[in-house]
Amino acid sequence: MTHEDKVILDEKAAGCEDAAALQNAAAAEAAEHTMTLASGWRTHKRAIFWSMALSFALIMEGYDVVVIGSFYGHPSFLKRFGVPEPNSPNGYIIPAEWQSALSNGSSAGGIIGLLINGWAADRFGPKIVMQVSIIALTCFIFLFVFAQSLTMLVIAEVFCGIPWGVFQTLTTTYASEVCPIQLRGYLTAYVNLCWGVGILLSSGVVKATLDIESEWSWRLPFTLQWMWVIPLFIIVCCAPGSPWWYVRNNRLEDAEKSLRRLTNPDYVSEQDIKNNVAMMVHTNELERSIEEGTSYLECFKGIDRWRTEASMMVFAMQLLSGQNLIGQGVQFLQQAGIGTNLSFSLNMVLNSMFIIGTFFSWIALYFFGRRTIYLSGMGLMSIVLFVIGGLGFVGHDNPRHTDTTFAIGGLLVALNFCYNSSLGPVCYTLIGELSSTRLRQKTIALSRIAYQIMNITCGIIVPRMLSPTAWNWGAKSGIFWGTSAFLCTIYIWTRIPETRGRSYGELDLLFEHRVPAWRFKGTKVDQFGQNGIEKPEVVHLEETQVVRDGTSI
Numbered sequence: 001m002t003h004e005d006k007v008i009l010d011e012k013a014a015g016c017e018d019a020a021a022l023q024n025a026a027a028a029e030a031a032e033h034t035m036t037l038a039s040g041w042r043t044h045k046r047a048i049f050w051s052m053a054l055s056f057a058l059i060m061e062g063y064d065v066v067v068i069g070s071f072y073g074h075p076s077f078l079k080r081f082g083v084p085e086p087n088s089p090n091g092y093i094i095p096a097e098w099q100s101a102l103s104n105g106s107s108a109g110g111i112i113g114l115l116i117n118g119w120a121a122d123r124f125g126p127k128i129v130m131q132v133s134i135i136a137l138t139c140f141i142f143l144f145v146f147a148q149s150l151t152m153l154v155i156a157e158v159f160c161g162i163p164w165g166v167f168q169t170l171t172t173t174y175a176s177e178v179c180p181i182q183l184r185g186y187l188t189a190y191v192n193l194c195w196g197v198g199i200l201l202s203s204g205v206v207k208a209t210l211d212i213e214s215e216w217s218w219r220l221p222f223t224l225q226w227m228w229v230i231p232l233f234i235i236v237c238c239a240p241g242s243p244w245w246y247v248r249n250n251r252l253e254d255a256e257k258s259l260r261r262l263t264n265p266d267y268v269s270e271q272d273i274k275n276n277v278a279m280m281v282h283t284n285e286l287e288r289s290i291e292e293g294t295s296y297l298e299c300f301k302g303i304d305r306w307r308t309e310a311s312m313m314v315f316a317m318q319l320l321s322g323q324n325l326i327g328q329g330v331q332f333l334q335q336a337g338i339g340t341n342l343s344f345s346l347n348m349v350l351n352s353m354f355i356i357g358t359f360f361s362w363i364a365l366y367f368f369g370r371r372t373i374y375l376s377g378m379g380l381m382s383i384v385l386f387v388i389g390g391l392g393f394v395g396h397d398n399p400r401h402t403d404t405t406f407a408i409g410g411l412l413v414a415l416n417f418c419y420n421s422s423l424g425p426v427c428y429t430l431i432g433e434l435s436s437t438r439l440r441q442k443t444i445a446l447s448r449i450a451y452q453i454m455n456i457t458c459g460i461i462v463p464r465m466l467s468p469t470a471w472n473w474g475a476k477s478g479i480f481w482g483t484s485a486f487l488c489t490i491y492i493w494t495r496i497p498e499t500r501g502r503s504y505g506e507l508d509l510l511f512e513h514r515v516p517a518w519r520f521k522g523t524k525v526d527q528f529g530q531n532g533i534e535k536p537e538v539v540h541l542e543e544t545q546v547v548r549d550g551t552s553i
Contacts, residue, residue, distance in 0.1 A: 196354020
């Protein structure tokens with residue numbers, strides 16, 4: 001046999017292998033599309049367990065990040081760090097500039113953590129980055145517990161914000177990568193529920209410590225942050241790695257091992273495992289053919305620019321929706337005229353909406369698309385905010401002022417329910433699906449940075465809106481945020497596409513061919529070509545076929 005003959009035979013063998021791999025990938029995608037919710041539960045119950053377990057990190061983060069906001073209405077904390085203010089319900093206030101510094105400290109640290117995570121998770125793997133972050137957080141909590149000044153608390157917020165930034169992205173990425181299409185939305189939305197559990201725990205702990213007549217009234221809630229560390233570290237050590245990360249790093253055997261740990265062997269065969277890895281490889285190569293490279297710069301090149309923009313805006317709109325008023329719930333309610341004990345009780349009701357709303361979002365996700373839920377949720381929040389703002393013009397001398405005050409409190413609970421049954425949980429679903437698989441870590445990190453930048457902005461203006469020594473807008477702030485939410489509703493309609501029921505390969509082609517956001521739902525995609533073995537060439541857009549070079553036929 002001549003050298004030329006051997007080359008020809010090798011090329012034919014490689015071609016057969018490519019065709020077989022493409023058939024396997026097509027079979028895996030077909031299986032995902034035909035899978036029911038019940039069969040998805042049976043086959044991927046291990047993935048569900050590990051995704052939910054790893055998301056427990058967000059319970060810790062939700063507790064940690066929000067607990068400081070509850071102290072702005074906490075009598076013991078105010079006496080220790082506040083300044084006298086006769087017009088304040090407690091006689092003391094934390095000045096608006098210090099509230100901004102405390103709120104923005106964790107956001108600034110979070111941006112640093114997000115940037116580090118976007119690079120480190122791709123290079124070293126999510127598990128190692130998560131383990132290092134937990135160890136770092138364990139050390140940084142000492143700064144909170146033994147703080148002697150507001151300056152020390154701000155420093156603690158910055159340092160703790162770094163590992164919190166890591167938790168924010170890794171849990172969402174993991175949930176989006178270990179589960180099939182049918183379960184992806186529920187498990188990414190579950191991240192919001194974990195946030196809510198942490199927030200509810202923090203508000204309950206702070207209320208329970210109100211009657212302690214020492215500095216432990218506010219130091220004890222900080223101390224309890226340590227209770228999460230050991231169980232969470234054990235969970236991270238035992239969890240399977242992401243099969244997508246293994247594929248992106250050309251570790252296909254490890255990807256297969258991970259899938260075996262994430263699936264039920266009674267329902268998933270070895271061939272199914274190989275098919276799924278082949279689909280991941282195919283999607284990775286498809287994205288590489290569209291855009292080469294995995295740096296932060298690549299997120300803003302070509303079609304990935306739209307994907308990054310949409311992801312960043314989805315997260316930024318969480319705060320542009322007026323949700324930040326909920327984060328300042330205690331102070332908002334007290335400035336509206338509600339007493340200290342009742343304001344903390346209502347704050348617990350307010351925060352329980354994170355859990356109740358997420359359950360409702362699961363029902364909505366079963367019947368409606370992500371875009372539909374996000375659009376309607378933002379529109380409803382805009383209406384509620386305008387009503388709250390209108391009620392803010394009822395003066396204290398009005399005989400019905402008490403009724404108005406409780407109406408504002410009730411509407412704030414309704415606002416939080418709207419948020420947590422739509423924007424809150426579905427945000428995590430969308431950012432897990434809008435980004436390409438090769439740039440997912442970095443895109444989600446950038447989207448969370450957009451959130452943190454908005455958080456810093458809100459951390460500057462919201463305390464001034466509510467503080468009696470600054471702008472003193474009170475409930476009138478609803479007009480400002482209602483307008484913001486209305487503008488966001490318009491943006492969602494024009495720029496946020498529907499991702500429900502789409503594989504990552506299908507989404508790649510829809511974005512590549514620049515299908516308008518409002519037409520994603522009605523567009524048919526064939527990423528494997530005829531019989532599932534040819535190179536993907538055609539996207540069917542209603543009655544139009546769009547070829548790879550962009551020519552309509």
